[in-house]
Amino acid sequence: MDLTEHFISSEMIAQGNLLTVKRDCVRLPNGNISHREYVVHPGAVVVIPLLSNGSVVLERQFRYPLQQVFIELPAGKIDPDEDVLVTGQRELLEETGYAAQEWIKLGIQHPCIGYSNEVIHVFLAKNLTAGSHQRDEDELLEVFDLKMEDCLSMIRRGEITDSKTIAALFMAEQFLQQHDR
Amino acid sequence: MDLTEHFISSEMIAQGNLLTVKRDCVRLPNGNISHREYVVHPGAVVVIPLLSNGSVVLERQFRYPLQQVFIELPAGKIDPDEDVLVTGQRELLEETGYAAQEWIKLGIQHPCIGYSNEVIHVFLAKNLTAGSHQRDEDELLEVFDLKMEDCLSMIRRGEITDSKTIAALFMAEQFLQQHDR
Numbered sequence: 001m002d003l004t005e006h007f008i009s010s011e012m013i014a015q016g017n018l019l020t021v022k023r024d025c026v027r028l029p030n031g032n033i034s035h036r037e038y039v040v041h042p043g044a045v046v047v048i049p050l051l052s053n054g055s056v057v058l059e060r061q062f063r064y065p066l067q068q069v070f071i072e073l074p075a076g077k078i079d080p081d082e083d084v085l086v087t088g089q090r091e092l093l094e095e096t097g098y099a100a101q102e103w104i105k106l107g108i109q110h111p112c113i114g115y116s117n118e119v120i121h122v123f124l125a126k127n128l129t130a131g132s133h134q135r136d137e138d139e140l141l142e143v144f145d146l147k148m149e150d151c152l153s154m155i156r157r158g159e160i161t162d163s164k165t166i167a168a169l170f171m172a173e174q175f176l177q178q179h180d181r
Numbered sequence: 182m183d184l185t186e187h188f189i190s191s192e193m194i195a196q197g198n199l200l201t202v203k204r205d206c207v208r209l210p211n212g213n214i215s216h217r218e219y220v221v222h223p224g225a226v227v228v229i230p231l232l233s234n235g236s237v238v239l240e241r242q243f244r245y246p247l248q249q250v251f252i253e254l255p256a257g258k259i260d261p262d263e264d265v266l267v268t269g270q271r272e273l274l275e276e277t278g279y280a281a282q283e284w285i286k287l288g289i290q291h292p293c294i295g296y297s298n299e300v301i302h303v304f305l306a307k308n309l310t311a312g313s314h315q316r317d318e319d320e321l322l323e324v325f326d327l328k329m330e331d332c333l334s335m336i337r338r339g340e341i342t343d344s345k346t347i348a349a350l351f352m353a354e355q356f357l358q359q360h361d362r
Contacts, residue, residue: 019194108339111344112292166351
């Protein structure tokens, strides 16, 4: 069965400083006309920074849309024309101060397929060296580290609920199981 | 460290048929003023429907924002004042035709903490009975089932990239490991 929806026309319904939202008119596979609204996103990178003792570097960050502090992996948006590896290296350094000698691409994930075109590239970062973070004064977050098995327990207990972090930790855990850490 | 950002004022920057987007003016913990833009979402439910042979019921669905077919678990938005369990039962029946006798809440996940207030409630559904789906004529998707270990392989191979599906399968796998299936 061909499930493809075909573009007819597009309009911008919001152009914020952060968010761009479009509404497209589309032709469904059955011939009917419908509309699709979605956020236009540049893509992002999430990093699983793995210390030599097997711990993962995490962040605590207040996320305004949900009015709560989340435990999450370092991540950030891709700058225009930026290579995704460079994004990962830049965000890890800026947010945590860590640099990594070994970068392993684990794959991609799509956080919000219903209403955003965001893709998140997932990297495992190893052989870490600690340094000074380069957060700007308005970027407030706490950095800490946690053993992988404790990360998994926190997912089970509902203390880590950020989907990109759960999915990335899962991908890392699967990779490490297959490559005997 | 108090990471809380405090509300000052709010404006609607988009009110589509599907998406509502707000821009709030906020006071950061350091006293600076900033803006936060985010999608206002009613919340959703994702279901891991587990057949008696250990297979999981999945869907193939075209997702317009990313212009591709995704493999994903049954899921849908919470209707106004609807109990999340009812949402799960309704969406599973509508999309796949299955009804389940046993519903186990595994927790919640947040798919898009940077720019959406969406929360997804995660349910494991067991003791399934097959019936007729109730999709409307514009809701085009394919239903199939797959062994849990094959789901995990597809995540490893990058054939399942939907974050909510990866996170939900992980939560189900962890639950089943602890409750000897």
